Amino acid sequence: MTLHHFVLIVHLLAATIWVGGHLFLLVCFLPQALKEKNPQIILNFEKKFEKLGMTSLILLIITGIWMAYDFGVTAESWFHFKTGFEKAISIKLLLLFATFICAVCAQFFILPNLDKNAIWKMAIIITTVTLIGITMLVLGSTMRYGGI
Ligand code: HEM
Numbered sequence: 001m002t003l004h005h006f007v008l009i010v011h012l013l014a015a016t017i018w019v020g021g022h023l024f025l026l027v028c029f030l031p032q033a034l035k036e037k038n039p040q041i042i043l044n045f046e047k048k049f050e051k052l053g054m055t056s057l058i059l060l061i062i063t064g065i066w067m068a069y070d071f072g073v074t075a076e077s078w079f080h081f082k083t084g085f086e087k088a089i090s091i092k093l094l095l096l097f098a099t100f101i102c103a104v105c106a107q108f109f110i111l112p113n114l115d116k117n118a119i120w121k122m123a124i125i126i127t128t129v130t131l132i133g134i135t136m137l138v139l140g141s142t143m144r145y146g147g148i
Contacts, residue, residue, distance in 0.1 A: 004070050011063040011140075014056035019137055021049050021056075022130040030126055037116040042126075046111075057099075064092065071143075084147030088139045091148075095132050095139075102129050 025045050033041040068074075068089045079090045106125045114122060142148050 004067060007063045007066050007070075010059055011067065014059040014063065015133075015137055015140065017052060017056040018060060019130070019133040021053055022126065022133055025049070026126055026130045030123055033119055034123060037119065039114040039116060039119050039122070042119070042122055043111070043114065061096065064089075085143065086147070088142055088147035092136050092139050095136050099129055099132055102132075 025042070029041050029045050033039060071085055073083075073086045073089050077086050078093060081087050081090060102125050106122065110118060110121045110125065139148070
């Protein structure tokens with residue numbers, strides 16, 4: 001096994017946790033929270049998932065940038081949108097930034113006063129972050145064919 005292969009396996013494990021965790025929240029807990037108008041269901045999940053979720057996101061960033069460098073896509077070439085590979089990585093970085101914006105909105109504007117009337121705001125954030133995660137996964141799957 002090469003070092004790149006090991007880093008890829010860590011990337012895939014972290015992607016499984018990040019995307020899987022958000023899909024689980026979206027499909028299993030969010031509908032229940034909306035139905036019962038009970039934000040505590042979401043808060044309980046967030047509390048349990050926070051450490052594992054944040055660790056996997058940090059691992060995704062480190063391993064992703066590591067593998068991008070392995071492929072010669074260094075910081076100087078990001079956001080030039082010239083080669084297929086660099087395009088996919090640049091879009092992944094933009095989507096990562098969008099994920100941060102969602103996290104900041106949730107942490108500072110929604111979660112502090114999450115009551116039964118504000119659950120729909122959290123529903124939008126959860127749906128957006130899940131869809132972004134799935135898009136990043138799909139973009140990742142294009143890499144072995146040279147990107148997009
Ligand atoms: C939520 C975040 C992310 C998810 C869910 C994700 C998911 C994936 C998946 C599923 C693959 C497919 C690997 C394969 O074809 O076997 C992949 C590959 C890859 N990802 Fe990500 N990724 C994320 C973030 C990032 C970031 C932030 C970067 C770097 C800026 C990145 C760079 C790469 C690279 C370079 C590969 C190709 C590795 C290879 O084929 O050897 N990823 N990603």
